[in-house]
Amino acid sequence: MRAIDNNSTQAGPPVAATAVPADVSGAVATALNILEQWDLARDQQCAMLGIAERSWYQWKRNPPARVTGDTLERVSYILGIWKALRQLFPSREAYKRWPHLENSAPPFGGRTPVERMASGQVGDLYVIRAWLDGWRGW
Numbered sequence: 001m002r003a004i005d006n007n008s009t010q011a012g013p014p015v016a017a018t019a020v021p022a023d024v025s026g027a028v029a030t031a032l033n034i035l036e037q038w039d040l041a042r043d044q045q046c047a048m049l050g051i052a053e054r055s056w057y058q059w060k061r062n063p064p065a066r067v068t069g070d071t072l073e074r075v076s077y078i079l080g081i082w083k084a085l086r087q088l089f090p091s092r093e094a095y096k097r098w099p100h101l102e103n104s105a106p107p108f109g110g111r112t113p114v115e116r117m118a119s120g121q122v123g124d125l126y127v128i129r130a131w132l133d134g135w136r137g138w
Helices: 025-037 042-049 051-060 071-090 093-102 114-115 122-135
Strands: 002-005 016-017
Touching: 025 042, 025 071, 042 051, 042 071, 042 114, 051 071, 071 093, 071 122, 093 114, 114 122
Parallel strands: none
Antiparallel strands: 002 016
16 A cells, blocks of 8 residues: 655655554564464574564564564565465365475475575565465455
């Protein structure tokens, strides 16, 4: 979602500002919980969230109320991936295991979804989210 700043004193087109919710601590805590349920190593979790290990420790104790737009986008993709997996697989064990299974589908090329998601690139989270949405018919 984008907001337009029409009060800018600079010449030229209006400046787009990213609208970020005031308190995202619940979403961050949920994303951290999902990453834990996937049994991911701390470095994998940090790569997916785009944060330093020091931040990870702080977030585990007290999830932040505010994050960057990049982090919010990553959290959103993680939540969407989790939701899609829950809809696609009947058992909790299946949707927790799927990210660790080698996959020959085009986005994975024989790698596991975790390998792609933990690349550190937000685009990889997007690709997996979009692929799962396509798989479930969205």
